[in-house]
Amino acid sequence: MNERGKKTIFLADCQSFYTSIEKADNPEYQHKPLVVAGDPSLRSGIILAACPLAKKYGISTAERLGEAIRKCPDLTIVRPRMQHYIDVSLKITEIYNEYTDLVEVFSIDEQFLDVTGSLSLFGDPVSIASEIQQKVMSQTGVWIRIGISSNKMLAKMATDIWAKKNESGIFVLPPSDIAALLWSQPVRSMFGIGSRMERHLERLGLHSIGDIARTPLPRLQDKFRSHFGKKSDIQAEVLWRTANGLDHSPVKPETLDTPPKSIGHMMTLPRDYVQPAEVETILLELTEEVCRDSRRKGYIGSVVTVHCICSPHEAPTGFSRQMKLHDPTNRTEKIYETVKKIFYTFWNHMPVKRAGVTLSGLMDDQLYQLDFFEDQERSRALEKVTDTLKDRYGQAIIMRASSLTNAGQALERSVKIGGHYK
Template identity: 55%
Template sequence: MAKANHRVIMLADCQSFYASVEKSTHPEYIGKPLVVSGDPARRSGIILAACPLAKQYGIKTAERLGEALNKCPDLIVVRPHMEEYIRVSLHITEILQSFTDLVEPYSIDEQHLDVTGSLALFGSPEEIARQIQHQVRSETGIYVRVGISYCKIVSKMACDIFAKKNKEGIYVLPAENIARDLWPTPIREMFMVGSRMSRHLYNMGIHTIGDLAQTPLHKLKSRWGVNGEVLWRIARGMDTSPVTPGSFHQQQKGVGHQMTLPRDYASWDEIKVVMLELCEQVGRRCRDKGLMGNVVSVSCQGADYDHPTGFSRQKRMDDPTNITDEVYETAHVLFLRHWDGMPIRRISISLTDLTSDSLYQLSLFGDRDRKRELERATDEIKRKFGETAILRASSLQESGQAYERSLRIGGHYK
């Protein structure tokens, strides 16, 4: 596929990443069905990753741990170790960067590469893919599947639909083969199409990716607006977006944190404790990045997803801030104004409309300078001695989650 005017884009995907890292770290698990699952004792017993052997028993990602154990009583269940997964992911990034400097992480286990300028050094796209597979496997124990095409969207579908299902784990899908190879695929397998969208498309008589690609654009736009055009362009393999290292961080629009609570929190006295902890985390992250936010957003949700309760509201402040107490003051007003009094299980706080904190509004009647200096001092203590080196007294209450969260990354134990 190496025409001079064509880009060569790859999507490298790590097979059953969390489970593969666990087997690489613990050779005694090799040859046994294994899943990585959240802590059942804290009502988060969901399968995060299942190794290929576990999948042979019908075990799927996102199903409940109890259901998986019913399918395979001898299943090895491992609690997630997020620090190790992040370390291995960064190691794989370094390997990919030895082939090209254009590497863009898509998720912790998927990364895009533009190897257009690397062909003269490392060989054909297929040869590069095999070298990547070999080097990643030998250095980390992880098996990588690679989709190859001329753009990011098609390379991802080449990986998800084809490379994951063949022995070599590599699939090349050039533009001229889109109609032959991609279009007969069931629409439910297309990137960005979930089960609900699949049902809508089935009702329109659209059963394959080719059906969608050949549907008049105006018909899709009249029903879904710009999203209809996005789907149509994906089906036709139309994507000019570049592989951009670090693009996610450069385009950050907000800073937020959410917390899934270990049980229902039904009283304001309990809720305000975790709300203050979240505001402190959001403020600290903003301070670390040299940012302030103008808009505070508060969201909460109950535990019963069949009968959802909760709200999501935001409020613009008079001045931008990253001071914990100022974020909390606005957040708690928002919460009490819109909360219906029903128990909550999930809550989130975020700051958006970000600006630099190099210039900030002085107040004749406040003590913002003192608060800023105090928070800089506490941030430094936490940086040097850990998140729990200094805590608010409220976090020592039974409802506080600061200590428990310090043991986790991304909601999972380190």
């Protein structure tokens, strides 16, 4: 597979990652159906991960916790520990780095490895995959499945379609076997195809991956234009290339170091917020998080976007609007002024159930514009002190009085990562 310039790419996937960690840390859970779920009293009460035993009851990720309990009354429910999961994921990355320096994080539980240059050191691809598997299991208690092929797309499908179902957890998909192995699979098995797209493709007479692959690209684009509209040529080509196993994207270790295009935070509220003062509290907390992240990463921004979703739940309304700042900044007070201006311009006074703030148009924070009428250095120094305190002692060490009201969520969010408990 690595002859004539062919690469050898792995896609390593952690089986039921969160629940595997919980079972490794708590042996008493080993033979019990277990899920990791958000707080059932809040809207985040959904299944984040289900172990294989729980899945046998028909429980699936993103299902509501109440529905899962009805399927399995004896279900063991564990709150997420996001920081711990991140730490284990980093540990697994360290293990991968023992075999290659070309490791690209795809998600918290999936990573691409280019082991082309490692074959002469560690052996054939299957031997390397098996050795990595055993090392990850012995050091973390997590079982990984590895798809192997000549590019990232094929490795991903090798994992999803075969390695996840094999007892060994390893599957090799050589490019020469695409027609025999991949093309007979239903379109829903192809990477990037959800249930909705599957229905569209079947209406076009495309039932298998081979149906897409064997259709000449111009003909496929004609089909897409007639069904999806004039701007669907790129979508058709992406699916055609995927079905034919064509992917020239390299495994890029620096993916996480790529400068961000924007910095933002969203929050689903524990209840509908009706009073303007309540919503302002949330918007201020979100603005503070965005600005603190911007300062920590060394950016100022010139465009502020406010996102808002309102009730009723059966027919939600809302908006996502932006405004350009006169001067780029990452100062909380300055950005909050713009956030409020946007919110009150577009809010329809319906109860707010979700809100977000995003800063974009980013640039180096050393390029800020001086203001003759304001002591910016003093303001920047003050925010640096508060940032340092929060970094050292936690976000709850210092906060605004409004965050201690019933509307405030800063204290609750200080013990969470990505909306889930650390």
